[in-house]
Amino acid sequence: MLYKNYIEGQWIDSATGKTFKSLNPADTSDELGEFPASNAQDVAKAVEAADRAFKTWSKVTAPRRGELLFDLAEKMKGRKEELSQLMTREMGKVLKEARGDVQEGIDMTYYMAAEGRRLFGYTTPAELPLKAAYAIRRPIGRIAAITPWNFPLAIPTWKIMPALVAGNTVVWKPASDTPRVAYELVKIFDEVGLPKGVLNLIFGGGSDVGVPLCKHPKINMISFTGSSDTGKEIYKYGAEKLNQVHLELGGKNPIVVLEDGDLELAVEGILWSAFGTTGQRCTACSRLIIEDGVYEKILGKLVARTEKLRLGNGLDPKTDVGPVVNRSSQEKVGRYVEMGVKEGAKLLCGGEMGKDGDLKKGFFYRPTIFSDVTPQMRIFQDEIFGPVLSVVKAKDYDDAITLANNTVYGLSSSIYTQDINKAQRAIEDLEAGITYINSGTIGAEVHLPFGGVKNTGNGGREAGLAAIDEYTEWKTVYIDYSGRLQKAQGID
Ligand code: UN1
DSSP, X not given: OBOOEEETTEEEOOSSOOEEEEEETTEEEEEEXXXXXXXXXXXXXXXHHHHHHHHHXXXXXXXXXXXXXXXXXXXXXXXXXXXXXXXXXXXXXXXXXXXXXXXXXXXHHHHHHHHTTTXXXXXXXOSSSSEEEEEEEEEOOEEEXXXXXXXXXXXXXXXXXXXXXXXXXXXXXXXXXXXXXXXXXXXXHHHTTOOTTSEEEOOOOIIIIIHHHHHOTTOOEEEEESOHHHHHHHHHHHHHTTOEEEEEOOOOEEEEEOXXXXXXXXXXXXXXXXXXXXXXXXXXXXXXXEEGGGHHHXXXXXXHHHHHOOBSOTTXXXXXXXXXXXXXXXXXXXXXXXXXXXXXXXXXXXOSBOOSGGGGGSOOBOOEEEESOOTTXXXXXXXXXXXXXXXXXXXXXXXXXXXXHOSSOOSEEEEEOSOHHHHHHHHHHSOSSEEEXXXXXXXXXXXXXXXXXXXXXXXXXXXXXXXXXXXXEEEEEEEEXXXXXXXXXXXX
């Protein structure tokens, strides 16, 4: 089936007439649809629509905007299973994880629906008598949302829901690997009666759609999740227009296991964080740092468990690990594994594509563990975004923290220890936006800030109240009811 862009409440063809297909990465003979490969002309139409809609949507009261999101959340809930199955087919994650992704989207939608009755500003005394002073939140305007394929439903909701409840309008460019899930979400918006132009959807590639969208003079905020390289480029487009730019970029997230940690629990957490979603989470654990005394023990258990993980189609309940998203990801993982071997790391398991039986139909890669990794190696430093875990031995707590922080990234982090003092110290010492104690690096909840330090972003946070800060601007109000000219700062 041929799908269309969604502009001003209408499903319309692209100006280009060109299309691209969405294929199941577990079985490329399964096609999820054909989508318009749009261009700058389509983008311009969508931004104009968002601009017209802003005039009225920003005047709808926030509780009413929230009610619409509430209806949306209810519908998403009703379609959870259908959306989850579709997601597994479109990007490969195993069904129980797809359900988690959809659930995260539902959670965010309910959470932001409720924000419609808060959007708290603040009041404060004025320094002069007979004068009121307070600050309120105002929408920013027309927002470009550019989203990745790894959380095709949850991440778009992190951007679209706070943007809409705050009174902004949105033009959304979803990843070209997951257009169908994007279509289904917008269809639900359409069904609940979102006023036309408030959310517009444009399918297509980064250079043909993403770039003109970011450069468009009427876009005044850009929110992007993806690689640090693309993030830097997008930041420049935003800078030229002095736009607010929200960037959620890469990670090379460490789990530290200390000698006093619960080792069984740690192994469970490592497996889940390194190979869940086939390692394709920004929060995935890709570096494991183990204190000397338990190094061999943990590695032994971990490799044995990893070798038992079943690779396969995510719709099969017996599957533990699904495919990577496409051929170029599979090749990238392969290149990094070759590099790791050349750099002198020891390959303990995996290290090859899935080639047997049905695995030939898609893009599979076996969960891979390297030991004897050093911080100089590319496999220690680069975000691979696949099922590859690099393991390093640490002498003690301080060495472990130094190793953990030896990265340009800083999204998630974790430490396993039973020592309350070390746990508390790690919360301060680990350079990351998120730190887990005695749990892996993945599984952030929607009502807390999400984001990272260093090259993971530019200081902003998604989710939680932080998202409301991202998608609103402050307006400060002074009301002088003295009836005379009062001058602040003590001027007579
Ligand atoms: C991501 O990979 O960009 O914390 C998002 C987690 C999920 C979100 C991951 N709730 O792992």
